[in-house]
Amino acid sequence: MRIAYLTGEYPRATDTFIQREVTTLREMGVDVHTFSVRRTGDEHMVGTEQKLERDRTFYILPPNPINLILAHLSLLLAFPKRYLQAIKLAWSTSQPGLRGALFQIFYFLEAGILAKQIKQRQIVHLHNHIVEASGTVAMLAAEMGGFTYSFTLHGPYIFFRPHQWRLDEKIKRSLFVCCISHYARSQGMIFAPTEKWNRMHIIHCGIDPALFDVVSHNESGKRLLFVGRLAAAKGLPILLESLVSLRRSHPNISLTVVGDGPDRQKLEQTTAQLGLSQNVKFVGYKSQGEVRDYFQQTDIFVMSSFAEGIPVVLMEAMAAGVPVVATQIAGVSELVEDGVNGYLVPPGDPVSLAENIEILLSNHKLRAAFGTAGRAKVEKDFNIHHEVARLHNLMKSALQGDVEPIRPNYPEKQVFLTKQETVTTSV
Structure with missing residues (x-):
């Protein structure tokens, strides 16, 4: 299974849980390609793990103007209907005001670069961490490239401005959603259509x-x-x-x-x-x-x-x-x-x-x-090997068209x- 991981800035010293998740999936035989909107600063290179991940990650920004134009042009010519649908989606989910529209243009341009890379590498699925700005890029790239995407719903910041970041649309369009807690899942359910609730699963961030x-x-x-x-x-x-x-x-x-x-x-x-x-x-x-x-x-x-x-x-x-x-x-x-x-x-x-x-x-x-x-x-309950195994099984079943049932995780007395x-x- 060849998948892509996207976040706004990877790897950061504060987001070791994403690095561990990627590493554990690779140990399980998954071919994980990491993408990041922005390049991580040197202040986050606090260990060998971060340095190795930065070297193997594709950074969308800053873009090469020629590559940017070629990426969008190739997507438009190869998949004109999808491309136009992506424009419509970007317009309908744009944040209000001139500033919101300007940033949505940036997200759309970034999504084109990402979609082109994913198509070139024959990646079958895109998973996103941190669902705000990079989540918008992931949603638009999936629409543009015609592949599936999912995301991990962390909180708390997305719950401060869920309407602005169109959490409802992101959940509706996702293949599945990983929720790091029952609390996060319950907040997401407020904005998700009821038919999507069975696609919202508890997958804890974990450690070894x-x-x-x-x-x-x-x-x-x-x-x-x-x-x-x-x-x-x-x-x-x-x-x-x-x-x-x-x-x-x-x-x-x-x-x-x-x-x-x-x-x-x-x-x-x-x-x-x-x-x-x-x-x-x-x-x-x-x-x-x-x-x-x-x-x-x-x-x-x-x-x-x-x-x-x-x-x-x-x-x-x-x-x-x-x-x-x-x-x-x-x-x-x-x-x-x-x-x-x-x-x-x-x-x-x-x-x-x-x-x-x-x-x-x-x-x-x-x-x-x-x-x-x-x-x-x-x-x-928070062992990364158990949680990533559940994520792996969820990805496989979802990509095969199966819906894994929600299993309540009630604590022992x-x-x-x-x-x-x-x-x-x-x-």
Whole structure:
């Protein structure tokens, strides 16, 4: 099976889940050709994996003008009806206003380059990650080239502006949709015609638990870890505010921030203003191997986000046996079970965040119990080998015209500890 993968920028340091999915499909014998709208910057080349993927990826931008013209001309002459239908589709799904129309022209031109490449390489199917702009390119390319396409529905950003990005039309035209959580699937179902619901499948982003050594838990905990893009949606100011109160009882508490982004300078300034410069260390982007090393040097992983899908870094922390404290948003509760393998807190609440971190810092046995349960959860429900095998089977059956039935994934019954009970165990 020869397929294409498309996203807006590939490979990025923050999108390792796509790289793992591509690699695992190739290990299963699938001939995967990777395409990206834009070329990835050097700041994302944090490891050998990224460098190898960038070298083998086809980048649509910047286009060679002659190749751009020839691609569209050949598609028009070979498939005039399809080409005109693609123009109609681009017009009908354009975002409002002059700016929206201008960007739709860009997407259409990019789609022509992509469609030509896919036809030349005799690729049978196109799969897209991140359904906003690159999803539009994928939809138009499929219409222009006459091949099938599918996409993975992540969220959260597509759910902020679903009408603008015509999520309804993208679902309707797709061969199938992979949803990373039940939450994502439910949001997509709002815009999907009911006859397409059975084509919307839960395929988790996953990791390989075997890559992660389980940490040993010290009696005294003081080391916190955050990994992610430094942007407003990650809620890092809330985490910093919680550190101010935690430092009163844990003066040596430390937070390592792995990642980079547009808010880094502002966050470093806030850290200094709060008097936390000795407690917080910003280390920038790191390779996958380096991130695994950081898990071995931490007591608690903290996620303070306002908007997420199901963060892969949470899966990684849990695979390493690190207890987690995360915000109860979107599909996070499908991974982190409150009182079983971590704590869930209201987003934007530094008091609750600090209280739950405090419970774990003070109880190394509870940290170990949560770590063991977290590892088991990831091995069972978020193992990349299992999830990609399901994706592979779904692609094969869908391309053969079969509809794979939806199989509900109900969690096994768990014994939940209340926070009062966990506090009691620490006395």
